[in-house]
Amino acid sequence: MVKPWEIDLTVYEDEQALLDGLRRREPVACTCLLKRFGPRMYQLAIRLMGDPDEAEGVLQEALIQACRRIEDFEGRSGLGTWLHRIVTNTALMRLRRRKPVTVDLHEQLQKRAAVPPALVDATTEPSAEVMGAELRAMIDRALADLPDTLRTAFVLREIEGLSTREAAAELGISESALKVRVHRARLALRAALAPYLDDTGAGGKEAT
Missing domain, CATH: 1.10.10.10 (Winged helix-like DNA-binding domain superfamily/Winged helix DNA-binding domain)
Known part of the structure; x- marks a missing residue:
């Protein structure tokens, strides 16, 4: 099955142009954010969650948060680093909500x-x-x-x-x-x- 980030879409020339598009709330910008960082962020999510379906849910939730909170991005790091933190926090929050399982x-x-x-x-x-x-x-x-x-x-x-x-x-x-x-x-x-x-x-x- 084709992943969302595998679509053939090129709109912004570089990361700065993508960031400008996100700040202007251009609808296609979030899709381009997913295409640019999706593979790496998905691998992070699946390693943290241990389940492909849950990883996709984490990635989707994190992307929604990132697009809604783009004003919080201060440019002290790259977009990828900022998104990495959001994906990590989203995954950890989901794991904390799980029912604890005792493992010997x-x-x-x-x-x-x-x-x-x-x-x-x-x-x-x-x-x-x-x-x-x-x-x-x-x-x-x-x-x-x-x-x-x-x-x-x-x-x-x-x-x-x-x-x-x-x-x-x-x-x-x-x-x-x-x-x-x-x-x-x-x-x-x-x-x-x-x-x-x-x-x-x-x-x-x-x-x-």
Whole structure:
């Protein structure tokens, strides 16, 4: 199915022209905003929500907010950075409204394959071990399977590149709590990826 941002539409020459159109409340401007930033913002939303349908809802709500509140954009950053914050906040608000679900992380990890010792090193990211479309798809699935609290912490800190302080502030938790969640997310992701890494000869085994 064609995504809304895949339409063939070019109206504004650059970001400044798009911003001017948004401020003039030109109807086509919001569509162009979606076309320009939709793919990247959708990937952010799906990583935070863990569900494609909910991600589309987040993106739609965030775009509506952005177009309505364009006067709030002060130009201290790019439109993409400003929209990134709106999408993040929208996703986190939706997650907070969910009914809390209790997850026994230790039990879930035991159900998965043993984690190769090399992957327990907190300085090594799963995505750095093996590259390729297959692993990327596995990481996306593993991210979606994480509890909301772990997934959002990992996405903001390790994928979106926020500092520990920034990610903790976004989630409304302490920096130490953020670090714990990221660490647990890493362990869960490595456990989920362990069979794949074993099959490809990774996992800390030395070549012979």
